[in-house]
Amino acid sequence: MTRADVPARPGRPRSARAEKAILEATVDLLAEEAGVAAVSMEAVAARAGVGKTTIYRRWPNKEKLIVDALATLKQPIPELSGQSVREDLVALARAIGHEQAGKHSRCHWNLLGGADRYPELLDRYRREVIEPRREVIRTVLRRGMRTGELRGDLDCEMVIAMLVGSMTLQARAPAPLKTLPDDFAEQAVDALLHGIAT
């Protein structure tokens, strides 16, 4: 059987529309103040205007539904030129910054706020959504160490924490906290590359 014979999902147009409505309803509920607790199959069905069976046909539980819904909020991983590490890091930093706006950040806060209560959900989110994106950054950093653009003794995890941390703190901050310039991605990458000491 070739790959074309096996649709990834039982996807007639009608069920594609239902799927979109279900994922959007999940995001909306998750972005509300009660977070993960607000998401139930009943609440999602009611908001999406579908029957619960339609949801269960595709998602056996709310954890899987939430992870898929969160994935829809992620920007696609940007195309990297591969020309210079600086350029690639700026592209990645910009993508991180862009995806933090609005609902994404509220969902993310609410997910972490309930992290103690939903360890499996968090673990799946990490494996399926966060980790593939971190791996792209790691690949760029390792390339830089190989080409000599970066110091050879870098701890990639630390650099990732600095890059992602700077971009998320800046981009997620609600209006009165947000006082940073539009070219923050470039500035942050340059500060990270060249340091702030004399």
Add this chain to the structure above:
Amino acid sequence: MTRADVPARPGRPRSARAEKAILEATVDLLAEEAGVAAVSMEAVAARAGVGKTTIYRRWPNKEKLIVDALATLKQPIPELSGQSVREDLVALARAIGHEQAGKHSRCHWNLLGGADRYPELLDRYRREVIEPRREVIRTVLRRGMRTGELRGDLDCEMVIAMLVGSMTLQARAPAPLKTLPDDFAEQAVDALLHGIAT
């Protein structure tokens, strides 16, 4: 009238105990999944075992109560040696890392998750809790620029975002996301000072 004649708060020991119970109850409610929405004068009174009047005597509304409760979760600003910018930044970074554990981070997530709905609360939190701490970092950075330890053209706000962002992303990450070493504060400050490029 001298300063000693004016107690900062109408504070007999009994009301000091009540105040502590009220602030703790507020933190507990805020750390729960519903966040700011879970905090009401009624709920705080019930959990603290005091009458609502006792709360209103000191806090006219829940926003002021929440800001004071959040302030109790902050580590005191560390004593800085003032000997070297590196040392002072490491001390500040460590303090930021320490205060992120447990309830603090859940309260913070929940506060930001509801930020759209409570702009005044967030604004007061920024002015009374966040800003004084940022100002300490700014003072260290400005001193470093004056002494020549740091580049003279730094954008302090950007450096603060990088330092605070790295430390909070690292420290707040729930267990499966947290893979960074204990000496992360030193490592992050050194990477920030000297850069990761060759």
